[in-house]
Amino acid sequence: MNLQKINWRIFFKDPAEARPDDFFRVFNTWIPDSPEIFIDVADYQHVHDGPLTVLIGHFADYALDETDRRRGLLYSCKRSLEGDTGDKIRTTLASVLKAADRLVKDPFFEGRLHFLTNELELIINDRAIAPNEDETFSALSPDLNRVMKSLYGEGGYQFNHLKNPKKRFAVRIASTKTFSLPELIQKI
Amino acid sequence: MKNLAWPAPLGPVLSMGAFFIAKRESIQMTESLKNIDVAGSESARIWKKRLTGRMPPVWEKEIDDYETELTLKKQGKIEEKVFAESRLRRGAYGQRYDHGKRHDGKQERDVGFPDPHLTKGPNTLWHAPGMQRIKIPWGGMNPEQMEVLAELAEEYSDAICHVTTRQDIQLHFVHIEDTPSLFRRLAAVGITTREACGNSVRNVTACPYAGVCPDETFDTTPYADAAFRYLLGHPDVQDFGRKFKIAFSGCKDSACALVRIHDLGFIAAIRSENGKTRRGFEMYVGGGLGAVPYQAKLFDEFVPEEEFLIYAQAISRIFARYGEKKNRNRARIKFLVNDWGIEKFKQMVLEEKSKLKTDSRWTDYLQKMEQFIEKPTKLPSDELTVTDASYQKWRAQNVTAQRQNGFFVVKISLPLGDITSNQMRALADLVRKYSSGFIRTSVEQDLVLRWVTGGDLFSLYQELEAIDLAEPYAGSIVDVTACPGTDTCKLGVSSSRGLAGVLREHLAKKSFEMDEAIKNLRVKISGCFNSCGQQHVADIGFYGISRKVGAYVVPHFQLVMGGQTRDNGGGYGMPIGGIPSKAVPKTVDRLAEMYLKGKQKGETFQDYIRRLGKVELKKNLSDLMEVPPYEQDPSYYVDWGDVREYTTSDIGKGECAGEIVSLVEFGLKAADRENFESQVIFEKGNYSQAAALAYKAMVTAAQGLIKKFNPDVSEEPEAVLKEFNDRFCETKIFYDPFAGPKFAHSIFAAQKMDLTQVNQDQTRKLIEESSLFIEAAYACNIRMSMQG
Ligand code: HEM
Ligand code: SF4
Numbered sequence: 011m012n013l014q015k016i017n018w019r020i021f022f023k024d025p026a027e028a029r030p031d032d033f034f035r036v037f038n039t040w041i042p043d044s045p046e047i048f049i050d051v052a053d054y055q056h057v058h059d060g061p062l063t064v065l066i067g068h069f070a071d072y073a074l075d076e077t078d079r080r081r082g083l084l085y086s087c088k089r090s091l092e093g094d095t096g097d098k099i100r101t102t103l104a105s106v107l108k109a110a111d112r113l114v115k116d117p118f119f120e121g122r123l124h125f126l127t128n129e130l131e132l133i134i135n136d137r138a139i140a141p142n143e144d145e146t147f148s149a150l151s152p153d154l155n156r157v158m159k160s161l162y163g164e165g166g167y168q169f170n171h172l173k174n175p176k177k178r179f180a181v182r183i184a185s186t187k188t189f190s191l192p193e194l195i196q197k198i
Numbered sequence: 199m200k201n202l203a204w205p206a207p208l209g210p211v212l213s214m215g216a217f218f219i220a221k222r223e224s225i226q227m228t229e230s231l232k233n234i235d236v237a238g239s240e241s242a243r244i245w246k247k248r249l250t251g252r253m254p255p256v257w258e259k260e261i262d263d264y265e266t267e268l269t270l271k272k273q274g275k276i277e278e279k280v281f282a283e284s285r286l287r288r289g290a291y292g293q294r295y296d297h298g299k300r301h302d303g304k305q306e307r308d309v310g311f312p313d314p315h316l317t318k319g320p321n322t323l324w325h326a327p328g329m330q331r332i333k334i335p336w337g338g339m340n341p342e343q344m345e346v347l348a349e350l351a352e353e354y355s356d357a358i359c360h361v362t363t364r365q366d367i368q369l370h371f372v373h374i375e376d377t378p379s380l381f382r383r384l385a386a387v388g389i390t391t392r393e394a395c396g397n398s399v400r401n402v403t404a405c406p407y408a409g410v411c412p413d414e415t416f417d418t419t420p421y422a423d424a425a426f427r428y429l430l431g432h433p434d435v436q437d438f439g440r441k442f443k444i445a446f447s448g449c450k451d452s453a454c455a456l457v458r459i460h461d462l463g464f465i466a467a468i469r470s471e472n473g474k475t476r477r478g479f480e481m482y483v484g485g486g487l488g489a490v491p492y493q494a495k496l497f498d499e500f501v502p503e504e505e506f507l508i509y510a511q512a513i514s515r516i517f518a519r520y521g522e523k524k525n526r527n528r529a530r531i532k533f534l535v536n537d538w539g540i541e542k543f544k545q546m547v548l549e550e551k552s553k554l555k556t557d558s559r560w561t562d563y564l565q566k567m568e569q570f571i572e573k574p575t576k577l578p579s580d581e582l583t584v585t586d587a588s589y590q591k592w593r594a595q596n597v598t599a600q601r602q603n604g605f606f607v608v609k610i611s612l613p614l615g616d617i618t619s620n621q622m623r624a625l626a627d628l629v630r631k632y633s634s635g636f637i638r639t640s641v642e643q644d645l646v647l648r649w650v651t652g653g654d655l656f657s658l659y660q661e662l663e664a665i666d667l668a669e670p671y672a673g674s675i676v677d678v679t680a681c682p683g684t685d686t687c688k689l690g691v692s693s694s695r696g697l698a699g700v701l702r703e704h705l706a707k708k709s710f711e712m713d714e715a716i717k718n719l720r721v722k723i724s725g726c727f728n729s730c731g732q733q734h735v736a737d738i739g740f741y742g743i744s745r746k747v748g749a750y751v752v753p754h755f756q757l758v759m760g761g762q763t764r765d766n767g768g769g770y771g772m773p774i775g776g777i778p779s780k781a782v783p784k785t786v787d788r789l790a791e792m793y794l795k796g797k798q799k800g801e802t803f804q805d806y807i808r809r810l811g812k813v814e815l816k817k818n819l820s821d822l823m824e825v826p827p828y829e830q831d832p833s834y835y836v837d838w839g840d841v842r843e844y845t846t847s848d849i850g851k852g853e854c855a856g857e858i859v860s861l862v863e864f865g866l867k868a869a870d871r872e873n874f875e876s877q878v879i880f881e882k883g884n885y886s887q888a889a890a891l892a893y894k895a896m897v898t899a900a901q902g903l904i905k906k907f908n909p910d911v912s913e914e915p916e917a918v919l920k921e922f923n924d925r926f927c928e929t930k931i932f933y934d935p936f937a938g939p940k941f942a943h944s945i946f947a948a949q950k951m952d953l954t955q956v957n958q959d960q961t962r963k964l965i966e967e968s969s970l971f972i973e974a975a976y977a978c979n980i981r982m983s984m985q986g
Contacts, residue, residue: 014239014241015241034841041300047309047312049300049327049371050294050300052685053685053696053699054356054616054618055699056613056702057613057616057621058618060357060358060618060619060621061618064356066327066371068309068312071356090239135352136241137353138240138244138245138248178352
């Protein structure tokens with residue numbers, strides 16, 4: 011399986027503190043002088059059950075997102091990834107964790123933002139490569155397991171394959187242990 | 199309606215891809231090219247393999263050709279302009295920042311796209327994301343199509359489907375290399391993007407209530423569909439100088455299809471002949487918005503149904519042959535109709551029509567009318583008595599009874615025309631459950647469900663509410679229409695979507711205390727004079743402009759009043775004055791308050807505005823037109839929906855050319871005033887005097903600009919124009935970055951007119967051109983001060 015278009019979601023502890031106007035402002039400060047290629051910030055706070063504020067990038071987008079009615083940070087990789095499946099999972103996961111950590115530390119939020127670090131969602135944003143079927147889950151599980159083991163330890167987590175056939179392939183990962191964002195970043 | 203998801207085979211289609219390749223002898227069609235894999239992605243390969251043979255064959259071939267061209271362009275083997283037009287004809291448009299630069303409020307910066315030498319058109323970088331327009335003929339979609347659109351938005355865009363002012367769907371931030379897969383997935387459910395942009399026949403639009411409206415003469419859906427299918431890819435529509443838009447309306451009076459703003463428009467009509475009823479159309483031609491708006495002219499009061507496609511073809515051929523090609527600002531058919539006059543145009547079309555070779559498709563569609571008759575899946579039923587207050591508000595605003603007893607039309611108000619992928623999918627299920635299996639988009643950027651039974655209304659409401667699609671604002675002042683503007687459009691001057699979002703929120707809070715007459719006014723906003731948001735046909739319209747205030751440039755909107763949505767967009771509004779973007783919500787409030795206080799018994803808003811007149815209107819708004827100094831309120835210097843300072847304060851600020859600039863400003867302001875006065879005189883019916891003043895305003899603006907270089911410029915118009923030509927036209931300084939010499943030409947054209955002999959129409963146009971010339975002078979001044 012040539013895994014591509016990996017998305018990650020990490021959710022907020024207190025969603026009301028994650029406001030679209032604030033993200034719009036902060037994401038705009040990420041554009042100049044960034045090592046990543048960022049193009050613009052799109053404002054969709056008028057719609058529901060989808061993105062609210064999107065930092066549009068060339069390689070990846072970062073969004074304050076409320077798809078499926080849960081507010082979180084969405085990382086969406088758009089361009090081709092190199093390496094084996096494990097590497098791809100690891101690099102993309104590191105990107106979303108680092109972005110979350112950067113937001114938490116942004117003085118603009120004055121310490122009000124907190125993420126739930128014991129829950130992650132992986133989405134493969136490509137119905138051709140990753141149809142939402144059991145086979146995709148079986149093909150992906152070994153690599154995903156290896157990465158999660160390094161993060162939460164043996165037996166420290168559970169997978170829940172979200173099987174809605176109309177939606178993209180997605181796996182919720184729930185951990186019994188809680189680590190801080192810097193700890194998770196270090197482990198990965 | 200089942201067959202609609204799979205279009206009938208299309209007629210002979212000129213394959214642009216094959217055409218370009220055949221012309222380039224140096225390129226051999228090798229095996230490897232046939233199996234080209236442009237995106238190099240596994241995903242693209244899978245879609246190609248999976249969908250081959252599952253698309254209409256003509257469409258499949260076109261997409262293969264397009265994919266080949268894409269690869270050739272990437273290899274540098276196709277000319278820039280040729281590929282750009284080819285991609286535009288498939289709806290793949292450029293987007294803001296695609297030249298690789300973005301201003302961050304302090305300075306312009308490189309976005310840093312990889313491979314900056316790779317381009318997909320003149321000055322358009324390969325890797326810069328673009329907009330994809332998707333044609334939705336007569337706005338009709340079935341649930342399978344809705345689900346595919348939701349999936350494409352997720353996988354190739356940002357999970358937002360945007361409904362446009364011409365019933366299309368747009369996706370933004372799409373990478374060019376994803377387009378072949380996107381096209382294949384659409385084609386497999388019967389949707390094409392062919393000719394969604396480019397110089398050809400754009401989406402054929404129609405009333406979203408066709409077939410169920412109590413006022414319609416007959417259902418225009420089969421005719422709109424026949425026009426779409428017949429003209430799509432037709433050889434006679436491939437050589438236009440500019441786009442061509444067609445609309446169908448079931449009646450004359452309503453605002454649902456806006457026939458009078460279109461290049462070609464059809465209004466359903468019937469005639470009795472020998473005791474038999476014949477169907478046909480009142481046919482209009484030569485309308486169009488944009489910088490110089492024209493109302494379509496009546497071509498024929500009755501074109502019989504068997505002949506309407508013949509007329510459409512003959513008109514296309516005349517437009518292709520005689521329409522302007524070089525100057526794209528005069529290339530719409532409206533200019534041809536206007537230059538020739540409707541009588542000559544008609545004669546030329548009739549001659550052309552008589553020479554056409556018979557085509558069975560002109561009438562074939564008449565045998566397939568049955569498939570368009572939507573049939574309800576449920577028996578009609580009475581409404582339930584529901585006391586829920588929220589439901590009642592929604593019921594009152596968003597629901598209307600159909601012609602067919604016991605069935606209802608339900609309107610879904612989309613904020614800024616946007617809907618998320620999850621909502622679209624959930625809505626597809628509601629279409630299956632509650633309607634006849636179809637939904638329609640509207641020119642108001644909303645969605646319309648039909649064939650809902652009375653008994654189902656409340657449960658549909660509850661299900662819509664659960665997916666946040668039950669806002670009770672359809673067709674009201676809250677339901678603001680807006681073009682993409684500075685969010686994604688390369689030409690945007692001010693943030694039309696930012697303003698629309700703010701206005702929507704602002705007006706929603708007040709909507710339930712509003713007087714009925716105010717509540718149902720229509721607000722439409724464009725980000726620049728190109729009028730994609732159709733502000734000319736709004737009760738209250740706005741288009742984006744900028745104004746220099748001291749050392750800063752401040753985002754503004756030109757207020758346009760007096761337009762008419764009714765009668766198919768039967769009257770165009772006139773500009774009143776520039777309002778700072780940040781003062782627009784207060785301006786709308788003020789207009790509403792003025793009306794409520796000042797109206798006479800039974801007087802409509804439009805009549806009140808007319809009675810008040812421009813001078814009074816402007817006087818009442820003058821305080822709102824002022825921009826507070828930066829130090830007092832810096833928020834005026836940042837547009838809605840943005841956090842960046844509107845433009846380069848540092849360049850303007852430190853400049854020592856201030857004095858000269860202020861002389862220029864002075865001249866431009868005087869020109870503004872003269873233009874305004876010409877409008878007042880125009881309203882009194884004194885056309886030659888109004889025309890003379892409109893022309894004078896242009897001369898004053900030109901004179902103002904010259905003052906930057908020569909403060910002692912002559913007072914003689916002839917001398918001013920000569921100097922203006924030498925300093926600003928020969929040097930191209932005055933030329934608009936996008937419209938080129940268009941505005942400069944208008945002053946020289948006015949110079950040659952005999953202003954003592956002008957009629958109402960000519961004067962109105964001259965005033966319009968004078969406003970645009972002055973606008974262009976402002977823009978030129980801004981450009982000069984930035985460079986200086
Ligand atoms: C010189 C350039 C342009 C002119 C004169 C122009 C003019 C117009 C006009 C007059 C309309 C619609 C009104 C109607 O006929 O119903 C329209 C539609 C539209 N325009 Fe433009 N436009 C231009 C460029 C653009 C660009 C660059 C964009 C943004 C990418 C854009 C976005 C739209 C959209 C979204 C619509 C509704 C379209 C549809 O579904 O067909 N336009 N344009
Ligand atoms: S009106 Fe202007 S800003 Fe709006 S979409 Fe059209 S060209 Fe762009």
